[in-house]
Amino acid sequence: MSHLSPLLQQSSDIIAERGEGAWLEDRDGRRYLDFTSGIGVTGTGHCHPRVVAAAREQMGRLIHGQYTTVAHPAMLELADRLNDVLPGDIDSVAFVNSGSEAVEMAIRLVRHATGRSNIIAFDGGFHGRTVGAASLTTSTPKVRSGFHPMMAGVVHSPFPHAYRYGWSQEEAERFCLAEFDHVLQTQSAPNDTAAVFIEPVQGEYGYYPAGREFMQGLRERCDAHGLLLVVDEIQAGYGRTGRFWSHEHFDITPDVVITAKGLASGFPLSAIAAPRELMARGRPGSQGGTYGGNAVACAAGLATLDVIQQENLVDRAAENGRLMHARLDALADEYPEVDTIRGLGLMQGMEIVDQAGRADGERAGHLVKAAEAEGLLLLRCGTHGQVIRWLPPLVADAEEIEEGIARFRRALEKD
C-alpha cells in the first residue's frame, strides 16, 4: 500500500526514474516521449545539462539565502535578466515559489496599489488552488467545490470561447467585450475595480487563445477606467506559444505579468513583474515568504534563460508549433473523433467528440491511455476532460514531434 495521500492522483501509472530532453524513463528502463512537459514546465527539456550544471554549482555555494534576510547574486541577476525580456516599462520583479502564490501576490499588489477591492476574471480561467487564486478560477469546480465561500470581490466575465458558443472568433470577441462593459455597468463599477486578470491563452479550460480584438479591447477599457491589466503567463508564457510572452500575439502591453512553470525548468520558482512605480504602491512588507527566490531555483532560472536564448527556443517553438498544428489538423481531417485543433505554438489542444459531436472525455481518456502504451505521454483538460493537450518541450526537434504524432496515430487506430 502506498503511504502517499490517496487524494493525490497521477494520470499515469509510470514511476519516472530519470529524464533527458523530451524523454522520461521509468524504473524498468521504458522510455516515454513526454509531451506533457510536466504541465508546461520543462521547456528546456528534462535535466538540460546547462540547468543541471548551474544548479549543482549553486548548491555547492549557497542553497538558501533567505530573501527577506539577505539578497543573493543569483536572485539579483535573474531580476536583471528578466527585466530584459519583460514588456513595456515593467522593470521590477518579486519572486515566490508557485504559480498560485504569485497570483496571490498579484491580487495583494493590485488591491494595495489602487485602493479598490474588486477583480474581474474570466469564465474558464485557471489561476491556481489557493483561496484567492481559486476564487478567480472557473475552469473546473475541482478547485472550488466544498471550499466555499470563495474570496469576496471577484466577478467573472465571459471569455471568447468561440468553439463552445459555435460562433466565429470575431463574433465571440465582440460579444465578450460587450459583456465586459455590462459587468462594469452592473456588477463591478470601475471605481470599485482594481484589476482584470486574464490568461491570454486559457490553459486548463481547453487551450483557447483570447484573440487580438478582445485583448486590445480590454487594454482600452483598462486605460479608460484606471484598471490594471494583469496577464497570467504561468502556462502560456516563457516561449511556449512561439513568442516569449503569449500576450505578445495580441500587441498589448500589460501592467502586471505573472510567470512560473517554464521559468526555472522544474525548480519551484514564480514571479510577478510590474513597473517599479506600480510595485512601490504596494504596502511595505506585503511581499515575502520563507523560500521565495531560492538560490538554486534562481541559478536554474538563469541557465534556463541562457538556454532559451542561445538555442533560439522561442523561434523553434513557433516553427515546430506550425509543424505540430499541421500534423494534428491532418489527424482531425482523418479521424471523426478529432473535432478541432486549437492553440498557439507548442500549446495545442485537441477536442475529442462522440458521434453526435458532443465533448467526449471518456474517449479522450482512452486515447491518452493508448498513447501511453505507445510510449507517448499526454495530458487532458477541458470541462469534460475532452481536450487532449499537446505540450512538448521547446527543445523537442521536428523528428520528435513527428514521432509523437506517429505514436498517437497508432493509438487512434488501435483503441
Ligand SMILES: Cc1ncc(COP(=O)(O)O)c(C=O)c1O
Ligand atoms: C495559467 C495558470 N495559472 C496558475 C497556475 C497555478 O500554478 P501552480 O500550480 O504552480 O500553483 C497554473 C497551473 O497550472 C496555470 O496554468
